[in-house]
Amino acid sequence: MKKWFGLGIALVLAAMTGCGKAEGGTVSTDGSTSMANVIGALGEAFEENNEDVTFTYNPTGSGSGITAVAEGRCDIGLSSRSLKEEEKAQGLTETILALDGIAIIVNMDNPVKELDLETIAGIYTGEITNWQEVGGEDLEIVLIGREAGSGTRDGFESITGTEDSCQYRQELTSTGDVITTVLGNPAAIGYASLAAVDEAVKVVSVNGIMPTEETVKDGSYAVQRPFVLVTRKDEELSPTAKKFFDYITSPEAREIISAAGAVPVN
């Protein structure tokens, strides 16, 4: 009798420790490939602060991420665009995590100081081919972009409405390479995440507004998009997911978000 009792206690204890581990739990995120840097850094920091927690991120694209969260296949969906009305009607709600500002850069010797969004689209689709047409010198415009699948390219093309129609001269695999190339060619134009741009190249204003953290935040700078966390309205997040959600939307996470190249909003 006593033996059975002892065994029972042991079993209960074992079950409890098992539960404890399960409570450490997992947070699953799914969606935008552009948010890889930001969410990856946040997930890493969260895992470091909370032992036993597993963070997963599945880079499938904004649309797939929204579908995944709507179908309950992940805790938090990641989208690099605002939700559409019909998506909100499915019982989804959005929380803006950060803003992604993309700077348009040209060579220091280029006299062009400002462009508007249509002109930029015209330049990248090959309708405008000479700097003379936009107030510069008589030089053929050299279009520098990022490789297919890059979040910055995806962001730039979706904001300017030039998806699949950019006539790139060079497709480079890092922001650093884009800056180096623009630095070395007086006829080049490129785009890069705002946080990565340094003083070696000239940032042009878009529709008369220079990109800074402030103009991105107040929405006046046009080449930007939100990084959105998508959750289900009628369903509570699991305790671990809730903890993660609260952490990344808290002021604590600001620095990590800035370091990952986006403008934090909380």
Place this chain on the structure above:
Amino acid sequence: METAMKNKKCSMDRDGFIRKRQLIGKKRLVENIIHGIFLMLGLVTVGCVLLITVFLVISGIPAVRRIGLIPFLFGKEWASTAAQPRYGILPFILTSIYGTAGAIFIGVPVGFMTAVYLAKIAPLKIKTLMEAAVSLLSGIPSVVYGLVGMKVLVPGIRIAFHIPDGASLLAAMIVLAVMILPSIIKVSLTALDAVPKEYEDASLALGATAVETYFRISVPAAKSGIAAAVVLGVGRAIGEAMAIMMVAGNAPNMPELFQSVRFLTTAVASEMSYAADGSLQKQALFSIALVLFFFIMLINAILNHFLKHSEEN
């Protein structure tokens, strides 16, 4: 008395013989174990090759099946992330072939002449110095070649040829040519050094000049070694990714000398990091790697042929 002693000696001999046999047996066992270890280590290498081959074939086949072999190999357009994706890798295949041919066209004459100079003409001091420089050149990481190419060569080509942008097939050819120089020089040098001195002496004795002797006697005698050097250079050039990714521009255009181009290697390297797992894009990248693998196998087969030929000589 004598018989007893003889008997004793005999038994001692037998003991010694048994002991010796035991010792030999032990030695043989150790020997066998060591052979076994060496065999295992050798099998690790073979296993790696098999693993990579099987992996590439398994992961490269699905996309080819979905896209179709002909549209994949001979399609002229690559737009993997477009709304209607197109997966034609002819531009990459042609670029890799043209780029490698260009590198050989520039690199082989320079490398070959350098090898002749070092093997036959150069004074010992200069030879030592130049050989050290060649070794150093082969040790420079490819990303450094790319960086120098990007900062110096690309702007240089833009200014020299008055084109809007210097990142082009030509830039990649030049970078590759420099990168294959060390292997061409070293292998040709070994082949030229191995030519028996008697051949050259005989030629000189018959009244040929030194230069006539080098080109009429030494070079023909070393020709299969030199051919192996060229094939080795081809192998190195076709497999290089990092350096040319930084100078070739990477736009998936059909190859032209002053056009921005994408090689087989850079096509895989540049899109791999962002391609979603299980997507057709990622599978297609593996298929490109498989095509590249076939090219390299082919080159290896040719190289082996030349090496065998030179051994027979």
